Amino acid sequence: MGVAVVTGANRGLGAEWVHQLLEAGWKVYAGFRKDLGRLSVLEHQNLTVHQLDVVSNDSVQGFAENAPEKIDLLINNAGVADGRWRNLTEIDDSWALEVLDINALGPVRVVKALYGKMNHDSLTKIAMVSSLMASIDDCHIGRSYAYRASKTALNMFTVAMKKEAIEDNIAFVILHPGWVKTDMGGDRAPVEIPDSISGMREVLETRTLENSGEFVQFDGALLPW
């Protein structure tokens, strides 16, 4: 039975990761920032939960210390949208820094803290949940300044870390979940939460050390940088 860790697991895509991984027979260690949310109804003998705020080194450290000793899969899912500023003169630098801290550095803190538990004989996979909005090539309409920049930074952190991780038998994948009906994606989003997660789980199945660091959409399409 594999052991998976999921961050931002109390609602949206994170809660569905937990649900589908439990159904598939995984042991799941899930992080929630404030409220248990859907985790309280997902109660299961193979589910353990722990508080986790990815901007706090103390919280990340406590989460890592309580994590299982051997981890096979990490889903770095926690993330926030930015201020929906109407134009560039409205960009709020302190809010923008907070978005960068949560979305770009948060997942890196979690990787660092759990690395010793992921570095073992069998292949470990790390999913960095990014977004198509990270793509510079695809940035035709602009806006969502801090969100885009945070996810582009996350992509580069991942590509920059992947070479060392390959030597430790760890493969990364950078995932775009699609535009999904969650609190962040909104009601107009065309993709349903369960379809996004089942698609991303299929993408995970195809991950190896050779294709580590690819930027892949939930339906398996490779994305431009």
Ligand SMILES: NC(=O)c1ccc[n+]([C@@H]2O[C@H](COP(=O)([O-])OP(=O)(O)OC[C@H]3O[C@@H](n4cnc5c(N)ncnc54)[C@H](OP(=O)(O)O)[C@@H]3O)[C@@H](O)[C@H]2O)c1
């Ligand atoms: N939905 C989409 O269309 C879409 C598209 C592309 C990428 N994504 C990415 O997919 C991931 C999940 O998004 P979603 O749509 O499920 O969003 P969501 O419904 O807004 O859920 C976001 C989750 O992240 C958690 N979180 C936020 N800040 C955190 C922090 N500092 N520490 C720990 N957890 C934190 C939230 O916890 P709280 O409940 O405590 O706030 C919540 O569990 C995000 O990384 C997002 O950028 C989503």
